[in-house]
Amino acid sequence: MKPSHSAGIPSHQVEIIGTIRSCFKEKFGIPRQPGMITAATASLEIFPPFNRKEMVRGLETFSHIWLHFVFHESIAEGWRPTVRPPWLGGRQRVGVFACRSPHRPNHLGLSVVRLEAVRFVDHSAILDLSGIDLLDGTPVIDIKPYLPYSDSLISATGGYATAETPAMTVELEPQCRSFCQQYEQRTGRRLERLIRELIGLDPRPAGQKSRDKEIFGMRLWDVNIRWRVTPGGCTVVHIETCQEEKEW
């Protein structure tokens, strides 16, 4: 495992510098890339000894940041040499290095997210983020500023990968709209907008898209949501609060 051309280190130990508290409590429904869903928010709590105020000095002057993170829920599943990315409708296999699948060697993730605010609570630095695609509890291993002049490549061409576009019209039953209004008043979280943006992307797995009228569910923050696929789109039919999450 230590090849002749190696730089002399066959492996490298990284420390977790912080963790994500996100609206996404389960994998189902998470957009495939960041930036798709502006109402998808998270906070990154930075741990000691990496949470000293001066370590994020100047970060607030950047609109976006890169997060290096670990796909912690995929570690146990290992990595695969090839995967079927959703871009190709799940029909075609590509090399794992030719996509962003979590089932990759080292299970390293990379997301660019909007930096909404830098806060300090007790002895922790907290970054408020939006446009995220990160599971709650995601361990973060680095934070870097997004540098438009070198990161934004206008001339780059992108193979087969294209942006997701809204695929479904989303309706909410009256009691679900009331729930959202009350929830947003209480928490400040834009629940209805998040639901509309997320379900509008049609998060059903490719193989299940032909099964109309089935009930699907997902959890956002401390809320369980159920929706029914209809011929014209889909309707959110039930929303309820589940276990209260700790505020921080």
Added chain:
Amino acid sequence: MKPSHSAGIPSHQVEIIGTIRSCFKEKFGIPRQPGMITAATASLEIFPPFNRKEMVRGLETFSHIWLHFVFHESIAEGWRPTVRPPWLGGRQRVGVFACRSPHRPNHLGLSVVRLEAVRFVDHSAILDLSGIDLLDGTPVIDIKPYLPYSDSLISATGGYATAETPAMTVELEPQCRSFCQQYEQRTGRRLERLIRELIGLDPRPAGQKSRDKEIFGMRLWDVNIRWRVTPGGCTVVHIETCQEEKEW
């Protein structure tokens, strides 16, 4: 070191999946960001078991790729809470998370580079790259496609960081131009263009820019280069081959 909000993993072990063979044999002269110097080339050799052909299938359809790597020459120096980035002329300190300094927790680097070719030699997959900013021997821990629709953020604003621009007019003495012509014929490496692009950015440390007429030197591939700063720019005064590097 294992905080209450951690996802349960205080650290994460990553394996080196390959190593960089680059024109940059020493830190001095390396551009601050990738994409600046198109003549700066490298090859990434992927190690077993990550070098199976199918693992890079489809990668050739992308013009650019992200490399996650380790700043291996900075590990021994540790990390610093604040650094003085070259953007600000080395005069101002910012938090290490607000810049791309190698002296960061976990010593993780991120570069977007142009993918010129995917080759297979013996049992190794090799990626030919250009526009690189990577030291020879850099250990790579992940390869990802650059996805323009989500990675290229036109609306992002970038704090104080700006692109480097050519700062010096570069002349080569006649014998140096002859050397470059012969070297390029023999190796195919665009040495003169690389020299002009690199030295044109004025790689001298901020504190040494006032000392004109001093000789500076750097190594590119197996070639040592010396140049003299003059009032009007700089002149390359000596080029010679040093220890022959192994072809691969």
